[in-house]
Amino acid sequence: MIRRFSALSPSWLFAAPALLVYAVVVLYPSVAGVLYAFTDWSGIGEGMSFVGLANFQAILDDEQAMGSLGNTLLLTLAVVIVQNGVGLLLALGVHAKLRSRALLRVVFFAPVVVSPVMVAFLWKYVYNPDPSAGLNGLLGLEVDWLGDPSVALWSIAGMVVWQYAGYSMVIFLAGLEGIPAELHEAAMIDGAGPLQRFRYVTWPLLAPALTINLMLSTIGGLKLFDQVFAATNGGPGYATETLSTVLYKQAFVFGKFGYSTAIALVLALFVAAVSLVQISYLRSREVAQ
Amino acid sequence: MRRTFLLEVVMIAAAVAFLFPVYALVTLSLKDPAQLSQTPLALPNPPTGDNFAKAWSAAALGPSLVNSTVITVVSLVALIGLGSFAAYFLARAHTRLGYGLYVLFLLGIVLPFQLGMIPLYRLVTDLGLIGTHAGMILFYTGIQLPFTVFLYTGFIRALPREYASAAQIDGASHLTAFTRVVFPLLRPITGTVLILNAVFIWNDFFTPLLYLGGSGFETVPVSVFSFVGQYVSDYGLVFAGLVMGALPIVLVFLVLQRYVIKGFSSGLKG
Numbered sequence: 001m002i003r004r005f006s007a008l009s010p011s012w013l014f015a016a017p018a019l020l021v022y023a024v025v026v027l028y029p030s031v032a033g034v035l036y037a038f039t040d041w042s043g044i045g046e047g048m049s050f051v052g053l054a055n056f057q058a059i060l061d062d063e064q065a066m067g068s069l070g071n072t073l074l075l076t077l078a079v080v081i082v083q084n085g086v087g088l089l090l091a092l093g094v095h096a097k098l099r100s101r102a103l104l105r106v107v108f109f110a111p112v113v114v115s116p117v118m119v120a121f122l123w124k125y126v127y128n129p130d131p132s133a134g135l136n137g138l139l140g141l142e143v144d145w146l147g148d149p150s151v152a153l154w155s156i157a158g159m160v161v162w163q164y165a166g167y168s169m170v171i172f173l174a175g176l177e178g179i180p181a182e183l184h185e186a187a188m189i190d191g192a193g194p195l196q197r198f199r200y201v202t203w204p205l206l207a208p209a210l211t212i213n214l215m216l217s218t219i220g221g222l223k224l225f226d227q228v229f230a231a232t233n234g235g236p237g238y239a240t241e242t243l244s245t246v247l248y249k250q251a252f253v254f255g256k257f258g259y260s261t262a263i264a265l266v267l268a269l270f271v272a273a274v275s276l277v278q279i280s281y282l283r284s285r286e287v288a289q
Numbered sequence: 290m291r292r293t294f295l296l297e298v299v300m301i302a303a304a305v306a307f308l309f310p311v312y313a314l315v316t317l318s319l320k321d322p323a324q325l326s327q328t329p330l331a332l333p334n335p336p337t338g339d340n341f342a343k344a345w346s347a348a349a350l351g352p353s354l355v356n357s358t359v360i361t362v363v364s365l366v367a368l369i370g371l372g373s374f375a376a377y378f379l380a381r382a383h384t385r386l387g388y389g390l391y392v393l394f395l396l397g398i399v400l401p402f403q404l405g406m407i408p409l410y411r412l413v414t415d416l417g418l419i420g421t422h423a424g425m426i427l428f429y430t431g432i433q434l435p436f437t438v439f440l441y442t443g444f445i446r447a448l449p450r451e452y453a454s455a456a457q458i459d460g461a462s463h464l465t466a467f468t469r470v471v472f473p474l475l476r477p478i479t480g481t482v483l484i485l486n487a488v489f490i491w492n493d494f495f496t497p498l499l500y501l502g503g504s505g506f507e508t509v510p511v512s513v514f515s516f517v518g519q520y521v522s523d524y525g526l527v528f529a530g531l532v533m534g535a536l537p538i539v540l541v542f543l544v545l546q547r548y549v550i551k552g553f554s555s556g557l558k559g
Contacts, residue, residue, distance in 0.1 A: 010378045010463045015390055018375035018434055021367075025431020026397045029405025029412065036407060093300045096293060100301060106546060107304045110311075113542040114535045115492035115510045121517050121531060125317070125524055126310050133329040138309060162310070174553035223401050226494045230514065247403055252499075257407050264403040275399050 030268075037262040042255050055262030065263060068234075068241040071153055072267075075242065076221030078157040079164075083217050084210075086161060087168025092198075094169070095176045105173070109166035116163065120230035123159040127231075146232050149239035156240055160227055164220070168213045175209025176202070211282040215275060222271050243267045318528035325525050340529035348516035348530045350509070354537065356501075357508040359422055361490045364429040368437045368486055371430065373475055376441030377467055381450070391442060397435030402496075413500060420504030425497060429490045437482050440552065444478035445471070481552025484545040491538045509534045 037055060041048035059065045090108050094101045111119060127145035128134035136142060145155040179202065187197045225244035228234065234241035234249075243263055251260035317325060319336035328334075345351070379391045409428070418424030452474065456466040494510040501507050507515075513534045520526050542549075 009381050009383075010467070012378055012382070012386060012390075014378035014463070014467075015375040018371040018394075018438065019390065021371060021427070021431045022394065022397060022434045024412075025409065025428055026400065026402075026405060026435070027393075029407075029409035030400055032408035033404040033406070090303070093296060093303070096296055098293065098297045098300060100297060104300055104304055105550070106543070108307065109546070109549065110539065110542070113488045113492075113538050115494060115513075115538075117492075117494040117510050117514055118531050118535055121513075121527065122310050122314055125313060125528070130329075134313065135309075137330050162307070170550055171553050174550055177550075219399065223403070225403075229495075244403060248495075251407055261404070261407055264401065264406065268401050268404045271399055271401055 033261045034265060036258055037265040039258040041258040048258065051258070055259050056266075058259060059262060059266060064238050064241060065243075065246055067238050068243050068246040069266070071238075071240060072222060072224070072242045072244075072270075075153055075157055075160075075224065076218060078154065079160050079221040079224075080214060080217045082157065083161045083165050084168050084213050086165040087213065088172050088206075090165060090169040091172035091176055092202075095173060105170075108169055111163045112167045114163070116226040117230045119159065119163050120227045123155075123162070124231055127155055127159075147236055149236050152232060152236060152239045156224075156228055156231060159231065160221070160224065163227075164217070168217065171213050171216075172206065172209050175206045179205045207282065207285055211278070214282065215278050218274050218278065219271055222267060222274070243270075314528050314531060317524050318532050320525050322523070322525065340525045341533065344516070344526050344530035345533065347520065347526070348512050348534070349507075350512065350530070350533055352505075353507050353509045353512040356422070356506050357491055357537075360425045360429070360508060361487055363422070364426045364433070364490050365483060365486055367426065367430040368433055369479060369482060372434055372437035372482065373441050373472060373479070374467070375434075376438050376445055377471060379438065380442045380445035391438075394435045394438045397432075398439065402432060410499065419500055420506060422506060424500055425508075428496055428500070429486075429493070433486050433489060437486065440478055440482055440485075441475065444475060448474060477548065477551055480545055480548030484542060484548055485552070487541055488538060509537075 036048075038050050038052060039048040040051045040054070094104045094108070098104065124146065126134045128136065129142075129144040129147055130136065131140075131142045135145065143151060146152050183201050183205075184197055187201050192200065223244060224242055225248070228240055228242050228245050229248070232240045234245045243266065247260045247263040247267070250256045250263065313330075316331075316333050317329070318340055319333040319338070321337050321339065324331075324333060375390075375394070379387055379394070381387075413419055413424050413428070416424070418427065448471070452470050453466040456470045457463070461469070491508075492510060493508075494514065497508045497511045498514065501511060513530055516530050517527050520530075
């Protein structure tokens with residue numbers, strides 16, 4: 001019987017073509033990237049030598065790289081909190097039995113499907129310093145959203161949240177739709193108000209959606225490139241420089257490929273560490289519920 | 290009832306505020322330069338289509354639409370074929386190999402592409418694929434396989450085994466059982482895979498800039514990027530280009546949007 005069962009399981013050859021492409025495009029280059037991070041390769045020719053941890057020492061001494069690390073972490077934190085907060089509120093809103101809910105869902109999700117580089121150009125206008133145009137004209141303000149170093153990073157965060165709040169919304173919505181209506185009815189019969197029902201029924205059962213949302217927005221925030229590249233290219237000064245824009249410049253402007261991959265490795269380690277912590281903490285929370 | 294009405298009003302107000310950038314995009318693209326500077330926030334009066342005609346040729350949108358379409362469609366076919374095939378093994382094989390390969394694929398969702406960016410650039414150059422459609426298709430297929438495999442595997446795990454087993458007991462091979470019986474059952478998740486990968490591939494900017502920049506085979510975001518660089522201060526013209534560049538993928542999304550929420554629901558269960 002067991003033999004028969006395994007004879008009905010597909011062979012690993014089904015996975016072989018996908019594995020081959022994945023290995024060529026992702027696995028091999030990533031492993032090679034880890035190795036390059038310990039070299040002084042300039043990108044030209046074969047000349048490269050292993051330099052140990054010199055690239056990592058250089059990152060610590062590099063004000064621009066360290067500043068970009070700080071910017072990346074701040075930006076990620078802001079995006080994760082606001083995007084998921086807004087996404088959750090939107091999901092709760094469009095989950096209710098509103099007449100316009102199908103339309104509202106499409107409206108809030110639509111920016112997700114537009115190219116980030118195009119969204120950045122659109123927001124460059126929205127963030128126009130001209131007091132009669134864009135957001136300033138609408139709100140009667142005179143802020144230089146992208147030109148003022150103390151504001152620019154938060155402006156980028158606002159643009160990213162605008163684009164991806166709908167993405168968080170859809171994932172929360174899928175979570176909300178998986179909660180049986182009987183649980184809410186039972187809580188209502190027990191006399192629970194809307195806030196109590198949210199606290200004791202909805203919120204705990206949203207744990208899997210929250211896990212996925214926090215992970216995706218954190219990873220997305222840490223890797224952010226297109227929006228910054230198109231909107232400010234890291235400026236003014238280094239106010240919006242992120243790890244991704246710095247490693248791009250080090251490689252393709254300054255030709256320091258070894259140093260650039262070392263920065264990429266730091267980025268990868270941050271992403272891996274955050275993912276691991278989130279998975280283990282949030283999964284344990286899901287199980288505990 | 291009154292509370293639902295109030296919520297509806299609040300949500301619609303939020304949607305209107307949320308749409309302000311889109312309002313600016315559309316109205317500015319329909320204004321001539323005089324209206325742009327004098328009444329930037331008003332409705333276009335009268336609206337003009339001049340920006341669209343000028344942007345279409347200045348941004349070379351025709352050729353880049355063709356390039357983007359070819360690259361996106363072929364990559365999607367490869368992703369759906371390779372991804373569903375691999376996921377069928379990963380979801381059904383309860384062996385150490387199956388589990389190990391699944392984890393290996395998932396790793397690709399977390400790894401930043403920047404880590405392999407430079408070695409891959411070198412590899413693609415050595416293969417003579419810089420500036421070609423084939424290079425981009427290979428890249429997108431590889432980079433999006435983890436996500437595709439993840440979606441398919443979750444969905445197939447929730448499917449009863451019996452359909453395929455019945456076909457095989459009747460004498461069908463694994464291959465026939467998969468293509469004739471299992472694959473048609475995957476339609477909802479294939480819809481999700483299609484729309485989410487299409488959005489990613491169509492909109493990706495950095496890699497085509499690197500691999501296709503200056504080749505004459507640029508995709509839409511790259512063409513729009515260089516076009517915006519040239520006409521940076523002429524918002525009417527720039528926005529007409531953005532509207533046309535974003536329209537194809539927005540239309541595809543509107544047709545397939547019901548698969549987005551469905552796909553996430555099955556992902557959360559899986």
